[in-house]
Amino acid sequence: MNLYSAGKVAFRSLRANKMRSILTMLGMIIGVAAVIIMVAIGEGANQRISAQIASVGSNLLLVLPGSTTSGGLRSGFGGAPTLTMADARAVGKELSSVRAASPTMRSTGPVVYGNQNWSTILQGAAPEFLEMREWKVVSGRNFTAQETDAASKVCLLGQTVSDFLFGIEDPVGKIVRIKRSPFTVVGILDRKGQSPQGQDQDDVVVLPITTMQKKLSGSAHVGAVGVIMVQAVDGDRVKEAERQVIELLRQRHRIGQGGTDDFSVRNLSEMLALAESATRIMSLLLGGIASVSLLVGGIGIMNIMLVSVTERTREIGIRMAVGARERDILSQFLIEAVILALTGGAVGIVLGAGGAVLTSQFAGWTTVISPAAVVLAFGFSAAVGVFFGFYPARKASRMDPIEALRYE
Amino acid sequence: MGNAAIEVSGLVKTYHLGDVLVEALKGVDLSIPSGEFLAVMGPSGSGKSTLMNILGCLDRPTAGTYRLDGEEVAGLSRDGRAILRRSRIGFVFQGFNLLSRLNAMENVELPMIYDGTPAPTRRERALSALASVGLAGRAHHLPSQLSGGQQQRVAIARAIVNTPALILADEPTGNLDSATSEEIMGIFQRLNDERGITMVLVTHEPDIALFAKRVIRFLDGRMIEDRPVVSRSRPPAPRETAG
Numbered sequence: 001m002n003l004y005s006a007g008k009v010a011f012r013s014l015r016a017n018k019m020r021s022i023l024t025m026l027g028m029i030i031g032v033a034a035v036i037i038m039v040a041i042g043e044g045a046n047q048r049i050s051a052q053i054a055s056v057g058s059n060l061l062l063v064l065p066g067s068t069t070s071g072g073l074r075s076g077f078g079g080a081p082t083l084t085m086a087d088a089r090a091v092g093k094e095l096s097s098v099r100a101a102s103p104t105m106r107s108t109g110p111v112v113y114g115n116q117n118w119s120t121i122l123q124g125a126a127p128e129f130l131e132m133r134e135w136k137v138v139s140g141r142n143f144t145a146q147e148t149d150a151a152s153k154v155c156l157l158g159q160t161v162s163d164f165l166f167g168i169e170d171p172v173g174k175i176v177r178i179k180r181s182p183f184t185v186v187g188i189l190d191r192k193g194q195s196p197q198g199q200d201q202d203d204v205v206v207l208p209i210t211t212m213q214k215k216l217s218g219s220a221h222v223g224a225v226g227v228i229m230v231q232a233v234d235g236d237r238v239k240e241a242e243r244q245v246i247e248l249l250r251q252r253h254r255i256g257q258g259g260t261d262d263f264s265v266r267n268l269s270e271m272l273a274l275a276e277s278a279t280r281i282m283s284l285l286l287g288g289i290a291s292v293s294l295l296v297g298g299i300g301i302m303n304i305m306l307v308s309v310t311e312r313t314r315e316i317g318i319r320m321a322v323g324a325r326e327r328d329i330l331s332q333f334l335i336e337a338v339i340l341a342l343t344g345g346a347v348g349i350v351l352g353a354g355g356a357v358l359t360s361q362f363a364g365w366t367t368v369i370s371p372a373a374v375v376l377a378f379g380f381s382a383a384v385g386v387f388f389g390f391y392p393a394r395k396a397s398r399m400d401p402i403e404a405l406r407y408e
Numbered sequence: 409m410g411n412a413a414i415e416v417s418g419l420v421k422t423y424h425l426g427d428v429l430v431e432a433l434k435g436v437d438l439s440i441p442s443g444e445f446l447a448v449m450g451p452s453g454s455g456k457s458t459l460m461n462i463l464g465c466l467d468r469p470t471a472g473t474y475r476l477d478g479e480e481v482a483g484l485s486r487d488g489r490a491i492l493r494r495s496r497i498g499f500v501f502q503g504f505n506l507l508s509r510l511n512a513m514e515n516v517e518l519p520m521i522y523d524g525t526p527a528p529t530r531r532e533r534a535l536s537a538l539a540s541v542g543l544a545g546r547a548h549h550l551p552s553q554l555s556g557g558q559q560q561r562v563a564i565a566r567a568i569v570n571t572p573a574l575i576l577a578d579e580p581t582g583n584l585d586s587a588t589s590e591e592i593m594g595i596f597q598r599l600n601d602e603r604g605i606t607m608v609l610v611t612h613e614p615d616i617a618l619f620a621k622r623v624i625r626f627l628d629g630r631m632i633e634d635r636p637v638v639s640r641s642r643p644p645a646p647r648e649t650a651g
Contacts, residue, residue: 002524005521005527009521012509013509314505315507317505318507318518319518320466320490321464321466321493321505322493322494322519322566323490323491323493323495323519323522323570324490324494324522325487325490325491325522326486326487327487328522401466402461402467405466405501405505
């Protein structure tokens with residue numbers, strides 16, 4: 001018997017018991033849909049983490065100024081201005097495992113253009129800062145090292161700031177006032193979206209750190225910087241860079257053996273990698289739970305196929321009497337099981353995809369339906385059909401034709 | 409053809425029914441030449457059904473030999489017997505044994521589905537088999553829409569569609585009234601006369617056995633009588649809308 005005739009025979013007998021076939025498929029439908037939705041949610045979470053990693057920049061270390069005791073009060077990390085421009089320069093130039101380093105400083109202040117004003121974050125940095133954060137300039141240009149050395153009054157606007165101050169007008173070349181000083185807008189930054197902490201990263205103005213120190217902050221500690229951002233040469237040498245930075249700064253700050261660091265180093269990539277592995281475990285777990293329902297669906301198919309084989313004992317006997325071989329009977333029932341599983345799987349994929357879209361719309365989660373997951377789900381349904389259909393089909397094919405013909 | 413269609417010797421069949429050993433056939437020797445029309449009679453439990461199952465290659469003998477057209481078939485595998493059944497043997501049962509979901513034509517096509525006959529040929533041969541039993545107009549009826557006699561004729565069409573050398577009929581008229589029984593027997597006689605198909609028929613009814621050419625009788629697993637039919641019955645002139 002060829003596959004086509006076998007398929008037709010199988011399809012007919014499934015149609016003869018419509019309700020039962022549909023209910024049996026329902027198990028597969030729910031199972032496959034659950035797997036598709038769960039994998040889509042897991043995949044979405046993964047992608048979001050990856051996007052966040054990309055938005056922060058790769059292989060980054062943050063050097064924070066450390067705590068010092070002043071007047072009996074211990075302020076936290078970042079509380080005392082222990083890092084200097086010179087430190088930043090040394091870290092960037094002297095260490096083999098460091099590609100670049102940028103001193104940074106943050107404060108807030110109003111930015112005014114015409115009759116519009118917007119209070120935003122002022123980010124002082126070196127020219128390398130943008131490249132380290134993989135932050136593109138979409139219009140205009142970055143500020144230069146010369147402008148940094150000269151403490152020029154130039155700035156780059158984040159998308160949010162640009163939108164609020166200028167609307168559709170092109171800001172490049174315009175003069176804005178930051179804390180009453182006039183600044184030339186030299187460029188517009190690419191959109192970054194939310195930070196891992198949920199802040200709008202585009203609500204920012206970036207300017208040379210020297211300008212910020214000299215023209216904007218009335219800080220007592222001249223030459224002090226906030227955070228030094230350090231980029232390792234590659235992902236394998238982040239740890240090494242961390243060690244070298246600590247060593248160098250201890251040397252420069254003359255901290256002896258056993259002395260407490262007056263700075264601290266944070267490894268950003270490591271934190272994100274941790275988050276990434278957490279979501280991966282999460283999505284594996286979700287997929288695993290969903291797979292259980294697929295298994296239950298398979299057992300449902302096996303159950304119904306066993307009932308069907310018993311019910312159709314006489315039919316099997318007749319088919320054997322007119323010359324069906326073992327493998328003809330086997331393939332007939334196996335194909336029935338596979339049709340049940342595959343149809344259920346296909347409907348499940350469609351429902352699962354729909355469910356994933358609804359989830360992302362109503363719950364606001366990112367979901368990603370990967371073609372691999374769809375192919376895998378379909379293949380897995382076929383495998384479930386073969387696996388759970390085999391035992392009933394073999395039982396049918398092994399029947400004694402005489403007994404089967406006598407069956408009432 | 410000088411050689412016998414069926415040559416059986418020393419046929420023994422024993423079953424285990426729980427702890428009890430049942431001897432269904434206790435050494436049967438039987439020769440059925442090609443073109444024979446044989447009626448097998450005997451009370452239930454006499455071993456005639458067992459003999460039919462072995463002749464039909466549905467079962468294997470415990471001991472003895474069975475030659476079908478000179479070929480030893482007692483030792484064939486399950487699949488070997490299945491192939492033999494679909495190519496050489498036609499079955500007609502007391503209960504018709506049609507598949508209720510399939511229409512008359514599809515039921516007749518069934519043996520050809522398993523030997524890979526292409527669909528158009530299947531259709532054509534099924535329709536001609538149905539026509540030869542007088543059911544040309546009922547090809548698309550389901551068994552439930554046919555009378556008993558018509559269902560049995562569909563079963564006969566199914567039995568002859570692969571042009572077998574042998575038809576085994578197990579009480580084919582057991583569920584039919586006497587007029588319909590005679591019609592069915594008439595069809596068998598015609599197939600036997602015109603196509604030379606060897607017929608083996610099991611029956612309880614002596615007047616049905618009279619349609620055959622030869623009658624054998626079983627009792628307790630042995631053949632106790634083997635005689636030719638002297639005055640053969642013939643069916644009455646066929647009615648056109650019979651059944």
